[in-house]
Amino acid sequence: MPESHIDPKLAQEATLPLAGIRVLDLTLARAGPTCVRHLADWGAEVIRVEPPSFNDGLGGSREGYDFQNLHRNKRSIALDLKTEEGKKAFFKLAETADVLVENMRVRVKHRLGIAPEQVQAVNPRLIYASISGFGQTGPYSERAGVDQIAQGMGGMMTITGEPGRGPMRAGIPFVDLTAGNLLALAVMMALWERQKTGKGRYVHTSLLESMVFMLDLQAARYLMDGEVPGQAGNDHPVNIPMGAFPTADKPVNIAASSPKMWAQFAEAVGHPEWLEVEKWKTLKGRSDDRAALNAVIAEAFKQKPSEYWIDLLERIGIPCGPINKVDQVFADPQVQHLRMAMPIKHPTRGETHLVSSAINIEGVESEVRMIPPRLGEHSAEILREAGYSDDDVARLRGLGVISEG
Template sequence: MPHQPASAALQRFRVIDLTQVRAGPTACRQLADWGADVIQVQMPEHMRGDDTLGGQDGSDYQYTHRNKRSITLNLKEPEGIETLKKLIATADVVVENFRPDVKFRLGIDYETLAQDNPGLVYASISGFGQTGPLAQRPGFDQIAQGMGGLMSVTGLPGDGPVRVGIPIADLCAGIFAAQGILVALLEREQSGRGQWVHSSLLEAMVYMMDFQTARVLADDEVPQQAGNFHPTSIPTGVYKARDGYMNIAVFGSKIWERFCAILGAPEWVTDSRYHDKASRSVNRDALNAEINKRLAHEDRAYWVQQFNEGGVACGMINDMREVFQEAQVQHLGMVKEVVSKWQGKQQLVGQPVQLERTPSTIARATPRRGEHTEEVLAELGVASEELQRLKARGVY
């Protein structure tokens, strides 16, 4: 079946996805969800060596590779490389996450491919960058979380470093790469030329440290673990009501006054221990104990309503099942349905950005490995007899 765009926004672009695992496939999923014709190139089944995120039938793989077409090509065979180059000649974008030297060895680096396709936008995602002392190291999400500083500020004070519960370095590197691709495509409209775009897990992680980087670079202050409490805005963090935990965020003196009034403690506004930000920082533990003591008299739902009506940000701490029971999540329509010919009806989370005129949807369930090989190669003009010869030689 020909390309089924998930949106009209990017349907004019063709993307060749040479990636594995998560960061690269995430970048390509972003483009596919906005309508690009993303063609995922994998090794043939008989010689598969790529990590398929728990297997093709796993929920992780199904979520990551929707809206794509899949072909197989044996890139260890000259004819496989030759066929890939023919495919790339029809493309706007190539995305790869080989180790930096592999693309040069295969002859599919940017400089080589741009000779025949000068408008090509070529995106590389790596663990540590394309050059430098660590460029050849294998990249892994948790390694980047540690090296980028995230684990040093995550967790309870004194308990040692803690990783976050999602592969945030992988995901951010993929999303930033997709953003870079879109910027390069926009620039191409002026110059007519493509370019090499590259990002890495380490760069993404350092960038995502955001205000924590400013504390080091501008203030010469090394951030420490603050557990569930905001390091500089107090009181902001996790608090316990009668029936469980919730988040409360108090930013600024006016919000602090409202918070005290709602909690029935207006005297805290003038209390020397709590009356300003510096005092609350010194007496954080005592203040948090007092807050929890008062919160224990009512359930979370009561406090969430009271605080929000009073202009103080407050929300439940949901498990993942409860997330999808939230009325606002349901209203936003974040869960999309698609039918897989292999697995039947599926529910997957859609894009978190809404374009009113050219919305994103899930038009195609995740394909099986090589499901569209003959279809795509036929689009390149490869005759059926040649397809069978290539198949017999193990080229796909």
């Protein structure tokens, strides 16, 4: 690998928690790569198995921000799994892998002949991990699924946005991200179990399952009390006051719904008379009269700038914060202290940043040890490690079974 592609901290890789774990990454788009990114960031050796012609499933450039953010700390082999020679090479790699992650449509892995039972037949210790749109079985299992479809089918779009404005998607692909996060957790549980049993597992989730799981309190509200939640805009669905309020310069979020905080809040903002309003003496009463209460709070907050209210409420322990644009997020001193923008030196982009892992393990730092690889950048290297000779590699290259970036 060219020296410019390696971060100086590569030598620290062996000290990371997942050092020694080998992962075959057959993922595209976002959900699967999100899972693999966790493993790669924390030291797993990740081999990205890609088709010879590039397609990241997101429609972007390999040099684009999305691919760069999702595929760091990996090597790449461009391998045609539709050929017998390519499949043979794949199974050779699978013999020594600990984890395989894929997010193909359910039928594709069976058509290619790399389904869980086929791969685990050559490596019973393998953890085979899958993400699908709607589940590996069931009436929707063969459907293609993407984040927004899952948001709609899973109820999210009917509880997001302002009442009466129609369905609204969340501003990030959080179903993809959640599915990836949950699958990474499942992989780690299966690896831990393997320590005791010596056997691998097939673990999987889907976008639909992940979306329904993330409904959380709103799902429990329906399942236990029969309430069908609706849109509440910036207000919390049940607690008040909790939401976004205008100030003299820009909106802020406040959360003062407990009896103690409500009393402290009213006194601090200079309106103790709010505590005497009969309807507002209980959480239910405040919730039932939400529009009127929100209106008087908004009117009071408009008299002072956001920093005034944030400082005031923080002093008495009431959660309050600004509503930031993304550039303001990364300018925030706490975000900078947490190092959420990870600096890297990129061979074409120069000095830039990627989003850091949000996991903290004291005494260990996750870093970008390798920038995302060129397509097939390590094809020959990986095959040689698997026991292929230089002549074998040259033959596969000549047959078009592999390509090299």
